[in-house]
Amino acid sequence: MTDIHVTVPKEKWTPVDRGAQDAEFIAAPSLTYWQDVRQRMWRNKPAMASLAFIILLILAAIFGPMLTHHTYYDQDLKLSNIPPIFEVYKAEPADAPAQYVFLNSGNFKLYEVAENGEILGLVRAKRKDLMKKQHIYVFGDAEVRVDYSQLPATLVDGDGNAVESIGYRWNQTNWFGTDSLGRDVLVRQLYGARISLTVAFVAAMVNFFIGVFYGGIAGYFGGNVDNVMMRIVEIIATIPLTLYVILMMVVFQSGFLSIIIAIGSVFWVDMARIVRGQMLSLKNQDYVAAAKTMGASTKRILTRHLLPNTMGPILVTLTLLIPSAIFIESFMSFIGLGVSVPMASWGTLTAEAVETLRAYPHQLFFPAAAISLTMFAFNFLGDGLRDALDPRLRK
Amino acid sequence: MDKQPHMRDDEVLMRVRDLKKHFQVSAGFFGQNPKFLKAVDGVDLDIRRGETLGLVGESGCGKSTLARTLIRLYSPTDGVIEFNGADLAKLKEKDLAPHRRDIQMIFQDPYASLNGRMNVRDLIAEPLEIAGIGNDKSRTARVHELLEVVGLNKDHANRFPHEFSGGQRQRIGIARAIALNPQLVICDEAISALDVSIQAQVVNMLEDLQKELGLTYLFITHDLSMVKHISDRIGVMYLGKLVEIAPNNALYDDPKHPYTRALLASIPIADPVEARKDNQDQMQGEIPSPIDMPSGCRFRTRCPLATDLCAEQEPELKELADNHKVACHYAE
Incomplete structure (x- = not known):
């Protein structure tokens, strides 16, 4: 046992000089409501990342297709089903410059590429040895064989030894590869984003303008007005959306227009219900009574007092309804009710990718990732907004 | 409190006659046998220009409903609210607009x-x-x-x-x-939600404002000591009706209605010896439901003086002394 001596310098024991000013200063800096919301939002990293993702997606959907010569409908069957990343091999004939090729293991074709990964074209086989299951390619005096006797197919030289690859390259011509008709997946993806964002925009608009005001009016007036309006909402809510879209297609021909109209005409009911509920509780607040004693019009009470106080739940519901609208469109397109070919939406891209899933699984990756990332982003943003807009969570 | 004498004249700013506000609380399946909550059930009241009229009563006696009906947040079921030559009880919302600015309200909960x-x-x-x-x-x-x-x-x-x-x-x-x-400001429990020290500040401010701006107050509260301090006259409500109305001192010194006596007896006394004395006026029982009101006098179920007459006949609000009106068969 050793004695432990802790020595504290004498001056540490002197009382802290508490200035009279500091003692009085207990208030937090004065912030307006929205400054406060912004601050809390900024601290929520997933929500900010989601917001950044959504902004990026919107910018890419608007400007992306303008920046490339690829279009969503141009087919090049020679360059179909190209993956976004491939393993490059070098063919070094003694009498000619070196050539770079990659092997598409899905269709056993050899493509010539530049060293950086730019696609130059399809290489024609010199000979096809169907007995040995080999395609023989000749570059000058060098011979390269695609051996598909065993899957996955491999590249061997004339003696049957595996060719050493020089590593993986990112496809510089088609960043996300091409689909089964040789169309650029990235551009189709961006057009899909346009469709999804259009759907999101329409859903947001109808929610905002029809849902909010319909619910606001029903909740504010209450009584029989509320009864009638909410029964209408219930009737609309019972219509199966799929059936509705199919019926619409009979009239409008275009699947996309049908989906837009279907979403536009029925998608505001959830919002109407939520706003109505808010209104029912807010309209009995004293500040509404105060506004009435001043002689405020119904319009003024709704727009100046009730709706601003409902803004939190409205925004949150909106960010949760938008992804569900996007998802509905993708689903409709996936089952063949949505946009018509050659136009692409994330749903049709998924459907096409599923057809070639066994040979080219990567084709499913991009539309699936786009859908799920967008869902995530909107949901995180909604959660973040809900937390940020609730003043009780102020720290 | 000394108010300027010329403010003391009996010019009536708002004359309320037989004002009723009933809320429908339930209806049978096809709307038969509707039940009504009679929150305000026949109130006669004169509010004089420049005065502070206090209005007291237990929770649920209809004070706030009366206030909100006077300011036309509720439409009255029946009755007359005469104000500036118009009957506010009958006016439609758009005809009400010019009168809105003359009657304002201070609410109970400053947070809401x-x-x-x-x-x-x-x-x-x-x-x-x-x-x-x-x-x-x-x-x-x-x-x-x-x-x-x-x-x-x-x-x-x-x-x-x-x-x-x-x-x-x-x-x-x-x-x-x-x-x-405004000419009339209705203070609906305007200070009840505040700390006692703040209450005094706010009440003093209200008094100063009254002097400066010539306001008339209808001061609704359940705080009997505060209402004594601020009011010129005090009305006592019980189950939707005014049971007694009198000048401030008259009410506290000579309460004539048994309910008023009971209310005053319920003010806590600081002296424990006094407080321990058996008090005759203490009220028994709970306030009856305003949906199933007792017959005759509403207070008879809790009244120490109640007789058969009280069950049969509803007492009228009679003027027993100068400016002192009481609704009780046995008040003298």
Whole structure:
């Protein structure tokens, strides 16, 4: 046992000089409501990342297709089903410059590429040895064989030894590869984003303008007005959306227009219900009574007092309804009710990718990732907004 | 309290006759046998210009409903509210608009009565804006002036209600209520939600404002000591009816209705010896439901003086002494 001596310098024991000013200063800096919301939002990293993702997606959907010569409908069957990343091999004939090729293991074709990964074209086989299951390619005096006797197919030289690859390259011509008709997946993806964002925009608009005001009016007036309006909402809510879209297609021909109209005409009911509920509780607040004693019009009470106080739940519901609208469109397109070919939406891209899933699984990756990332982003943003807009969570 | 004598004249600002407000609480399956909650059930009341009329009663006796009916937040079921030569009880909402600015209200809960999304400037300027008075700039100037009047300063104009204490918020509510120079201000439990020390400040301020602006107050409260301090006359309500109304001193010194006596007996006494004495006037039982009202006199179920006569006949509000009206068969 050793004695432990802790020595504290004498001056540490002197009382802290508490200035009279500091003692009085207990208030937090004065912030307006929205400054406060912004601050809390900024601290929520997933929500900010989601917001950044959504902004990026919107910018890419608007400007992306303008920046490339690829279009969503141009087919090049020679360059179909190209993956976004491939393993490059070098063919070094003694009498000619070196050539770079990659092997598409899905269709056993050899493509010539530049060293950086730019696609130059399809290489024609010199000979096809169907007995040995080999395609023989000749570059000058060098011979390269695609051996598909065993899957996955491999590249061997004339003696049957595996060719050493020089590593993986990112496809510089088609960043996300091409689909089964040789169309650029990235551009189709961006057009899909346009469709999804259009759907999101329409859903947001109808929610905002029809849902909010319909619910606001029903909740504010209450009584029989509320009864009638909410029964209408219930009737609309019972219509199966799929059936509705199919019926619409009979009239409008275009699947996309049908989906837009279907979403536009029925998608505001959830919002109407939520706003109505808010209104029912807010309209009995004293500040509404105060506004009435001043002689405020119904319009003024709704727009100046009730709706601003409902803004939190409205925004949150909106960010949760938008992804569900996007998802509905993708689903409709996936089952063949949505946009018509050659136009692409994330749903049709998924459907096409599923057809070639066994040979080219990567084709499913991009539309699936786009859908799920967008869902995530909107949901995180909604959660973040809900937390940020609730003043009780102020720290 | 000394009010200027000329304010003491008996000019009636608001004359209320047989005012009723019934709420339908249930109906049978096809709407037969509807039941009504008779929150206000035949109130006669004169509010005189320049006075402070206190209104007291237990919770649920209809004080607040009466206030909200007088200011036409509720439409009365029946009766007359005569104000400035018009019958407010019959007017439609759009014909009511010119009278709105003459009657304002200060609410009980200063947290609920101010819209948290608006800053102080917008809150106080709102009545001016609705009445179409001045432009943006002159309204801001008026807001600054009003803030000084209620003891805040103009730096507060850009702040939001949640940055203020309860007392400060109530001052904002008062500034809003007096912005249009109303003739009648209804204070519905305006100080009940405040700390006692703040209550005194706010009450003193209300008195000063009354002197400066010639306001008339209808001061609703359940705080019997505060109402004694501020009121010129006091009315006592029980189950939707006025049971006694008298000048301040007369009511406290010579309460004539058994209910008033019971209310006054319920004021806590600071002296424990006094407090231990058996008090005859203490009330028994609970307040009956305003849906199934007792027959005859409403107070008879809890009244020590009740007889068969009380069950049969409802007593009228009679003037027993100068300005002292009571509704009881046995009051003298």
